[in-house]
Amino acid sequence: MNQASHCFGFEKDFVGNWRCIPLCVRRKLDLIGVKLKLSHWLEFTQEQRQMLVDWPDELPALNELRKHLRLLTRLMAEGMAKDLPIGVDEPWQVLGELPSIVQESARKKSIEISVSQWASLFELERFALCKLARPGHDHHNLDAAFNEVLG
Known part of the structure; x- marks a missing residue:
């Protein structure tokens, strides 16, 4: 899997027209610590x-991406994309521990995920499950994500 540009099957509704920010881009944004709003993306x-x-998604390219996004957004109505903490030791980056949010979401759907299964997933797959399971997110793609990633 090419994590840098991979789009999941459950994202197929907007692949190509890109009306939403796909998870592969969201992961890159987390890795470089940039808050890009949907309004930026749509501009x-x-x-x-x-x-x-x-x-x-290699480090030198990610450093260039941060500069590129600042340039692209500096004159937008929403203002320049904001900085966030760079994603380091995030739950989706830790292989030896299944994040409780993913574990709880899986359990509610009668899905079992072992720590070894978690560790065997690509980082993008772990990222997707963490993002889709978090509180406040509309979980409409979570079932499809579990099926696609664990199936």
Whole structure:
């Protein structure tokens, strides 16, 4: 799996038209500590959105992505994209421990996930499950994510 640009099957509704920020881009944003709002994303051209989907996720490329996003958003109505803490030791990056939020969400759906199963997932898959299971998120893609990632 190419985590940098992989889109999940449950994201198929907006792949290509990019009306939502796909999880592969959200992961890159977390890795570089940038808060990009949907309003920013929607102001980008189709080509700019596709470029962000295709952007590599190696460290030098991610550093360039931060600069690129600041340039792209500096004159937007919403203002420049904000800085956030860079994602380090986030629950989706820790292999030896299943995040409680994912464990609880799985249990509610009668799904069992072992720590070894968690550790064997790609980082993007762990990221997706953590993001989709978090409180306050509309969990409409969570079932599909569990099926796709664990199936």
